Amino acid sequence: MFAIILLNLRTIPLRFWMSLASVTAIAVVVAVLLTFLAMANGFRTTLEGSGSDDFAMMLRSGSQAELTSVLTRDQVNIIAESAGIARDHKGALISAELYLTVDAKQRNSQSKVNLPFRGLDERGLELRPNIHLKAGRMFEPGKNEIVVGEAIQREFAGFELGNTVKLGNTEWQVVGIFSARGSIFDGEIWTDVRTLQNQFNRGNTFQIVRAKLVNTGDVNPILNAINADQRLNLDVKTEKAFYQKQSQGISNLIFYIGWPLAITMSLGALAGALNTMYNSVAQRTGEIATLRAIGFSGLPIFTATLLESLVLSFVGGIIGTTIAFLFFDGISASTMGNGFTQITFQFEMNANVFIQGIILALTIGFSGGLHPAFRAARLPVKQAFATIR
16 A cells, blocks of 8 residues: 555656646635635734723623713713722722724725724723833823824824824824734724813713723622612623624624635635546556556555545645745734724734644545545456556
């Protein structure tokens, strides 16, 4: 069996162009699939990496995103007295935040998009310990000043440090660039919450309350307080659970587009693999007849033919994963999130993505090589020698 396998692999150069076509088709299919999977993986990682079980997120009941929630100052004051929320010498560790959308242009395409514009106070900044300024300074309360995430500066026009940009009907000065270490906040614009309320005529309302928990992951005390007070009608989740839910819809959509497209394209690659292996069997009819005549059974011939198909598909899979990694891993992109705003993220290749690509390649190789392998193993000796003559 080993000798026959070696013989098959050594004769691949004799079928170079046919084999190359099969390998190329499989490589293209794998590269396309991995691009979609890396996109979904990067989007999911960005959102899920933004959350922590140390914090709770409170929105109006039934709101699917921050943009559709409205909370009043009275409700925020009541929440601040709830059990389960951590406190320091200044009081409850909560941040009532305003979340709006504003128009901007993508740097490359110049197409209009919606960007998230978040209003924070000093508490909101204190409750984000993973944020650090890369350039400039933080905004000052009461002034039309903004700080932007590094993804905003990278992907969208007009947000360079020191620039003045029109958001809504107001001119805002970019005074700082911050990094959120690849989280969703990298794609946000921040300013003082009271200034934002005034400039957009939002009165004393907010979209969300973010609170530090006394016990990590335990939102039950807050839920009990909300259920006991008829003035509150809120949904409460840990920050991690909130962003996990936000990521599901888009990442699943990308995932379920990628696989059907890859499967459709794989039919073409499968046809190429079948053609290659039938051609391989046809070219080696004399060898197969000789092997059968001197006593070899069909099993070694079947195994060698199928293994040749798997080797070619594996090579195609490796090439496809390499192409996807070199051209797409780490590139930035943005897409519409649940809040009707652009979410900026990076394509992310990981071991699971690579494994899925190789599995798809081997599946194509196995399917394409199975019937030709059976045909080779069951080829009658008399018919094989007659073909040679």
